[in-house]
Amino acid sequence: QLQLQESGPGLVKPSETLSLTCTVSGGSITSSDYSWGWIRQPPGKGLEWIGNIYYSGITYYNPSLKSRVTMSVDSSKNQFSLKVNSVTAADTAVYYCARREEVMAGTLEYWGQGTLVTVSS
């Protein structure tokens, strides 16, 4: 059974870098049938896609965040990661990782439980 688990600091200071990791269990991160993504949700608001990464390293980012976002994959640990630099209070959100099913028209079928990141001094 596939599981995704986000981890990382729950509090980040303004202007610093937010760093999160998603650990995948019950499946391999190296399969070409999938890509791996991050989605966030500010408190009380809707869902915002951040980006996706393939095992090959190919990335696609939300144009509105592209200048501040970096994603990477660590196949040795079956993990993928997110970095958002120069954070502000507007980056406060629950961050979810998810698996995109390439053979199912890009369906985001599996999600992690989410982790709250607060940007505050």
Place this chain on the structure above:
Amino acid sequence: SYELAQPPSVSVSPGQTAIISCSGDDLGDKYASWFQQKPGQSPLLVIYENGKRPSGIPARFSGSNSGNTATLTISGTQAMDEGDYYCQAWDYNTAVFGTGTKVTVL
């Protein structure tokens, strides 16, 4: 940038049918997914590829997509169906989520 619009709220009586719309330019040319989200939980996929249901999702959930509008229909709505619902589609390699609809079962 591509946008998907949903009504902010839908109210429905138990046992009745809830219909949630999702509008976007030529949305019918894309595949739409629908997610249910309850407070404190991560989104749950209830419809993918316009009208397919994942394993474990009740048959009262159905979907369609044509023209500029995708639709999620909940037939025989139950109290447990209360929550926020989001549509989602891919615009080239960018995921776009709808604005979200709060479903209240009165």
